[in-house]
Amino acid sequence: MRYIEYIILFCLKKLNGERTIYSIYHLLKGKKSSQTIQDAHLFGLIRFFRIYEPLTRETLEEVIQNALEHKWISPCEGQRFLLTNLGEEKINLFRENHTDPIYINGWQFNSVAQQFWERLTMLIQVVSNLVFQETHYIPIQKNKTVHIWLKSFLKNNQLDRILLGKTIFSELLDCLEDTNEFDPSVIIFRLTGYKRIGLTSLQTAEKLGMEFSSYHIAFQNVLHYLIQQVKTDINRYPVLSFLLVDIKENSLLTNSSQITFDLVQKGCSIEEIAKRRHLKTSTIEDHIVEIALKIEEFSIDPFIDYGIQKKIISVARKSATKQLKLIRSSVDSANYFEIRLVLAKYGAKQWN
16 A cells, blocks of 8 residues: 555545545645645644645545555545545554654645755755855755755855854754654655755655655655654754754744734724625635634634524534534534534534
8 A cells, every 4th residue: 555545544534425526636736725624723734734735636436446445445426435444454554554644734835845955955066066166056956946045045054164054964863863764765865965956756766665645745754754853852952953044934823814813803804804804705704714713812703693603513522523514414503604604613622
């Protein structure tokens, strides 16, 4: 079983037939829609958000077809599937024989990892060549913002090139040796330095004898680990910590939702906000759901009667479902927005 198959089966288990396979596609690709973000939180799948952007619909459908043929899953309706006992055994066996990427946190680090990697590889290449006084080489990164950042870093750094090179090496080695939860080769082989060109992701996967999706996840795991370590102990990694300066993590709210949140705090109703912003009421409702999902202290009481909130929670817990249609059939006094809002506010706490 490939790693991507394991992840898809795991997601199907968590979704429990309540969402289509394409919700998994949007999750792994990192689609920034209200539905995808809400599902990621509700079903306890936020760590997988945007961790496999190479995924195609064709690959997803091939995995599903293969799982059906092996009877790992059984169909429900409308591209929904349930994990079978055979499927459960399969993912448990996979876990026993593979190291879990415990540092993966797609929701928190998906917007940080790529910038961190570009800066790290560029810094290592440039400093390595500076140490050997080599000026003729092709930059490993084409991104001009990375070049600008690096020039600023070198201008403001007080260490001479020899000491800087030793410090970077020492910090990176110290960081990677601080755990035995992964093989550091997945990242080391990718680094470019003096008279050494780093391998591509495909070349590294082949060199390590890894299937590509397994390698891609392992690589993300190491990147997220490095970011967590550096953030946690800046004093221990004074040079590497500069790689994270001015890089924003996934912000709590999207820009549009933040504007709506500011207006809500001023006492504006959904209808007033929609009119002022020239947006549909349903769009503002999406923003409210996102706010409830991400800001813990946000009260939904102004938008839905407390008694109805309790009914929705009760029905959802008893039926162990997050399907809006099923919940509404039992709480007909609530509309879909109100159900989504309650699930956003309390759903993850109730079921995950």
